[in-house]
Amino acid sequence: MTMTALTSTAPWIYFAGPLFTQGEAIFNESLANRLRSQGYQIYLPQEACAGITDPQALFATCMRGLEGASAVLVILDGPDADSGSCFEMGVAYAKELPIVGLRTDFRGSGEHMGLNLMLTHSCVHLLISTLEERSSTDRVTYLRPGQDGLAELLTVLRSIPGAERARSGDWG
Numbered sequence: 001m002t003m004t005a006l007t008s009t010a011p012w013i014y015f016a017g018p019l020f021t022q023g024e025a026i027f028n029e030s031l032a033n034r035l036r037s038q039g040y041q042i043y044l045p046q047e048a049c050a051g052i053t054d055p056q057a058l059f060a061t062c063m064r065g066l067e068g069a070s071a072v073l074v075i076l077d078g079p080d081a082d083s084g085s086c087f088e089m090g091v092a093y094a095k096e097l098p099i100v101g102l103r104t105d106f107r108g109s110g111e112h113m114g115l116n117l118m119l120t121h122s123c124v125h126l127l128i129s130t131l132e133e134r135s136s137t138d139r140v141t142y143l144r145p146g147q148d149g150l151a152e153l154l155t156v157l158r159s160i161p162g163a164e165r166a167r168s169g170d171w172g
Helices: 022-036 055-067 083-094 150-158
Strands: 012-016 069-075 099-103 125-129 140-143
Touching: 012 022, 012 055, 012 083, 022 069, 022 150, 055 069, 055 083, 069 083, 069 150, 083 099, 099 150, 125 150, 140 150
Parallel strands: 012 069, 069 099, 099 125, 125 140
Antiparallel strands: none
8 A cells, every 4th residue: 555545535654764874764664564464554755745845845745744633653662752753643642543652672772671661651552572572461561672563563453443444344
């Protein structure tokens, strides 16, 4: 499913994450495509903004993506989560959209579960890589470093009504 297939009447999952390195862009695109193969409509800003260089147009394009979203998936990797992604989380939180946080980076960088507590408490569910052996809860799924957490992510998305509305054919 490409960006051109999304319509203003079909809800989607807004994919927030850093997209400034080749590795980040490849990871984002790969995960978005894997979710699409499971029937989810995904708004990936790096696709929607391709070729746009004007800062105001970039901002407006991302904001339109958030306006049509029924849920947000945010990548929380790195020593500190990407500032643009954090802004998008704030907008989503203010709109009362469900936010799912994914951290594949097992290095802790904050005061709450290795993240800034404002981020952890904004998410309805977190998937977090950790070196420590921990039991998952109703709000947190722990992953092993390097683990492909797609199955766990799909389980979480299926439990969130906003995310489920973003599945093909479920727009009613």
